[in-house]
Amino acid sequence: MINVKDILALYRKMVLVRAFEEKASMLYAQGHVLGFCHLYIGQEAVATGIFHNLSSNDSSITSYRDHAHMLILGVHPNVVMAELCGKVTGSSKGKGGSMHMYSKEHNFYGGNGIVGAQVALGTGLAFAHKYKNDGGISFTFFGDGAANQGQVYESFNMASLWKLPIVYVLENNGYAMGTSTKRAASGKGLATRGDSFEIPTILVDGMNLFDVLEKSKEAISYVRCGNGPIIMHVDTYRYRGHSMSDPATYRTREEVNAVKENRDPILKVKNILINEYSILLDDIVKVDNEIGDIIEQAAKFAIESKFPEESELEMDVTI
Amino acid sequence: MNDITVRTALRDAMAEEMRANPNVFLLGEEVASYNGAYKISQGLLEEFGATRVIDTPITEHGFTGIGVGAAMAGLRPIIEFMTFNFAMQAIDHIVNSAAKTLYMSGGKINCPIVFRGANGIPGSVAAQHSHCFASWYAHCPGLKVVAPYSALEAKGLLKLAIRDDNPVVFLEHEMLYGKRFEIQTSPTELVALDKAVILRSGTDITITSFSISVQYALDAADVLYDKYGISAEVINLITLRPIDKETIIESVKKTGRILNVEEGWMSCGIGSEITALVIENAFDYLDCEPMRLSSAEVPVPYSKSLECLAQANSEKVVILSRSMLQK
Structure with missing residues (x-):
């Protein structure tokens, strides 16, 4: 059973992600962050819940929507924000930007800009766990858009054939850029896509932290027992557009507002903390304020950091 | 051995x-x-x-x-x-x-x-x-x-x-x-991932190539020397990235002529890169324009008669080399 201390810590992580993303959005508007910038707002419970059950040998990989994964794994917000701003103090010395963040220390392999590529790469991470027999699992995140890429099924096929230790996390937020899953996915829905490979699928409410925690524990225990891959089909929602340049006109304001009001993952945990664990609103506000300060400092750090020098240009092409 | x-x-x-x-x-x-x-x-x-x-x-x-x-x-x-x-x-x-x-x-x-x-x-x-x-x-x-x-x-x-x-x-x-x-x-x-090798020393023309085209270059060099008295230096590029500029440039400074032979198409090919390198680095040493022998710019045909026409071979190397030396 999860205790109140853990719930508070997870609440703090989700608030950290949201506050970070909101600040990133502001820095984007001010011209400090350039190019592509894909926000995780609305989906916070997914990575937060899954990473709670991570072991130190495990590895993970995701798409270009990767800031949250870095923060939840424990990379300092200063470093993530500095990377967004293209500064030498960033996680990739400013060479990767929003979409290409990595943490070797946490076995986090990015940060991949080619939709679906991370699924084959993540399957390779699982292959390495099995080859080294290190007991680790690969957590491979991908969206509903990636779920229509051919290499996803090539990967499913080999992962199932070779019984690779991998949890595929299909974050279905309903829209691949502006194309709804209804217009993009044939058949009985993405949750059935593992069926022909005999990969079991667990249905998860990605807006409910407690459901993510429980189901990911179940998935992990299945994979750690040597059963091979499993898919978590996570029903979630992104509040913002696909990226900063997307006004999201393909869905109604009512649809977005209904999710914010009824399914918000942070609000849900907040209410449970207050109503079921008798945590005082003041204590929650204290957490929110602390995070606010951390984010302000991250933004200050990023803005004040230096851009990479010319000497960096041709470094890191080959070893 | x-x-x-x-x-x-x-x-x-x-x-x-x-x-x-x-x-x-x-x-x-x-x-x-x-x-x-x-x-x-x-x-x-x-x-x-x-x-x-x-x-x-x-x-x-x-x-x-x-x-x-x-x-x-x-x-x-x-x-x-x-x-x-x-x-x-x-x-x-x-x-x-x-x-x-x-x-x-x-x-x-x-x-x-x-x-x-x-x-x-x-x-x-x-x-x-x-x-x-x-x-x-x-x-x-x-x-x-x-x-x-x-x-x-x-x-x-x-x-x-x-x-x-x-x-x-x-x-x-x-x-x-x-x-x-x-x-x-x-x-x-004896090898390195960034070094070309000179397979045959010569003084009149440098022929660069890689993979099977090296065979065409070596065979042609024999004919050029035996029949026409042309001394060809044959360089096997081996690594195409990074390319061994120094070996190529030094050779051209000696011979004044360069011909690249490859199986790929000419447009944006390895020969194009070598031509550019030589022009940028040894322009004043050139006695004639650099040349490229590549496959014809067609999808490679099946029929043997057409395939032979499309491909580089040692005869074509000989013809081009002679034309570069006007012999």
Whole structure:
């Protein structure tokens, strides 16, 4: 059973992600962050819940929507924000930007800009766990858009054939850029896509932290027992557009507002903390304020950091 | 000194490196039970077992991505493409995933992987199975690109490629697999992943080439000397990225003429790169314009009569070289 201390810590992580993303959005508007910038707002419970059950040998990989994964794994917000701003103090010395963040220390392999590529790469991470027999699992995140890429099924096929230790996390937020899953996915829905490979699928409410925690524990225990891959089909929602340049006109304001009001993952945990664990609103506000300060400092750090020098240009092409 | 085929040299290179490092493994279609579509992995399954010599389904995009992911996690995969034509399905992982991640991660995540297999025109298999991809890969920062000719190069360079901490594209040639060469006992000391070799010294013209085209250049050099008194210097480029500028430029300064021979198409080919390098670095030494001998700019035809017309060969090297010397 999860205790109140853990719930508070997870609440703090989700608030950290949201506050970070909101600040990133502001820095984007001010011209400090350039190019592509894909926000995780609305989906916070997914990575937060899954990473709670991570072991130190495990590895993970995701798409270009990767800031949250870095923060939840424990990379300092200063470093993530500095990377967004293209500064030498960033996680990739400013060479990767929003979409290409990595943490070797946490076995986090990015940060991949080619939709679906991370699924084959993540399957390779699982292959390495099995080859080294290190007991680790690969957590491979991908969206509903990636779920229509051919290499996803090539990967499913080999992962199932070779019984690779991998949890595929299909974050279905309903829209691949502006194309709804209804217009993009044939058949009985993405949750059935593992069926022909005999990969079991667990249905998860990605807006409910407690459901993510429980189901990911179940998935992990299945994979750690040597059963091979499993898919978590996570029903979630992104509040913002696909990226900063997307006004999201393909869905109604009512649809977005209904999710914010009824399914918000942070609000849900907040209410449970207050109503079921008798945590005082003041204590929650204290957490929110602390995070606010951390984010302000991250933004200050990023803005004040230096851009990479010319000497960096041709470094890191080959070893 | 030993006399072995390129096929055996490649097999021995993999076996020796697999014995030396348990993280080295071979992944690809038909590499295990079938002993390789071209029998390059003969006996490896028997020696190393199915955990290190792994048959995949026909699924290049997927298994290449798996190899790259495993390399990022610290293993040293050798990915065999039955031919590089099929690597087109996987080029996204070779370029976007393997070649760029070191840079995108600010030097944190490297990818020690070898992509190897048959490349070029093996003869009579038509357009989709007859294609040299050297210039495609040589274009990309983050990759090393190697195309050996002899058994010694094949063995030494493959061993170095497996030990290298970067992704290496290793272009073999089906028509060379069965060719015998003398080979020294320590080939890794005689080759490097950034050095061309001068196979024959000469004073009148430099002929650069790689892979099977080296044979055309060497054969032509014999004819040029014996019949026409032309002294050709033959350079085997070996590595196409990084390309050994110094050896090429020094040779041209001596001969004043350069001809590149390759199986790829002329447009944006390796010959185009060499021409540009020579013009930029040795313009004043040139006695005539640099020339390129490549395949005709058509999808390679099946019919033997047309295929011969489309391909480079030693006769064409002789004709072009003579025209450059007006002899």
